[in-house]
Amino acid sequence: SQTIHQWPATLVQPVGSPLSLECTVEGTSNPNLYWYRQAAGRGLQLLFYSVGIGQISSEVPQNLSASRPQDRQFILSSKKLLLSDSGFYLCAWTGQVETQYFGPGTRLLVL
Amino acid sequence: AQTVTQSQPEMSVQEAETVTLSCTYDTSESDYYLFWYKQPPSRQMILVIRQEAYKQQNATENRFSVNFQKAAKSFSLKISDSQLGDAAMYFCAYTNFGNEKLTFGTGTRLTIIP
Numbered sequence: 001s002q003t004i005h006q007w008p009a010t011l012v013q014p015v016g017s018p019l020s021l022e023c024t025v026e027g028t029s030n031p032n033l034y035w036y037r038q039a040a041g042r043g044l045q046l047l048f049y050s051v052g053i054g055q056i057s058s059e060v061p062q063n064l065s066a067s068r069p070q071d072r073q074f075i076l077s078s079k080k081l082l083l084s085d086s087g088f089y090l091c092a093w094t095g096q097v098e099t100q101y102f103g104p105g106t107r108l109l110v111l
Numbered sequence: 112a113q114t115v116t117q118s119q120p121e122m123s124v125q126e127a128e129t130v131t132l133s134c135t136y137d138t139s140e141s142d143y144y145l146f147w148y149k150q151p152p153s154r155q156m157i158l159v160i161r162q163e164a165y166k167q168q169n170a171t172e173n174r175f176s177v178n179f180q181k182a183a184k185s186f187s188l189k190i191s192d193s194q195l196g197d198a199a200m201y202f203c204a205y206t207n208f209g210n211e212k213l214t215f216g217t218g219t220r221l222t223i224i225p
Binding site: 032038042043044046049051057088090092094097098099100101102103104105107 | 144146148153154155156157158161163202206208209210211212213215216217218
């Protein structure tokens with residue numbers, strides 16, 4: 001069966017520090033991968049998606065970037081965090097019938 | 112562009128009763144998929160149920176069922192025999208056939224009253 005992992009689960013970072021969040025999927029090959037952000041009490045905002053290694057589409061221009069160095073690995077990065085980057089970050093992959101399955105998420109607090 | 116509307120920010124239901132969450136969407140496509148996701152306090156998004164637009168039969172998963180009205184572009188979720196563990200945010204979502212992206216509604220917070 002397929003499994004999606006995200007780490008770290010929680011992260012507290014100072015403003016201006018770098019960021020690296022990792023997402024990996026097991027049990028499938030060549031999945032579409034997605035990064036979402038959710039502010040407290042709000043809906044999901046799609047940040048990036050990838051249909052293959054090295055192929056990244058950005059939905060929202062900001063100081064975040066994404067990379068896909070391996071088929072089942074998706075990384076969200078920033079060189080300098082802003083206060084507004086605080087939120088809950090969810091990774092997802094697409095399974096059968098266009099269905100997205102989500103990871104457990106990472107809580108990021110920028111102070 | 113497709114839009115998904117959830118007009119009920121909050122709903123509550125007595126334990127063991129039935130509740131219906133509403134969702135409407137707007138699209139000019141004929142082939143698409145609709146989903147309900149549950150987000151409990153842990154905040155992980157969990158797939159509840161999926162409906163393919165070409166299927167006339169409403170999807171059912173145990174206590175969860177949908178009322179899919181394609182002409183009216185309506186996709187409501189019915190939860191029967193509500194349980195305390197059903198308390199969560201519920202998001203309705205849409206995607207076109209062959210599309211890589213989901214469009215989410217703003218969510219409905221469901222409270223279960225013991």
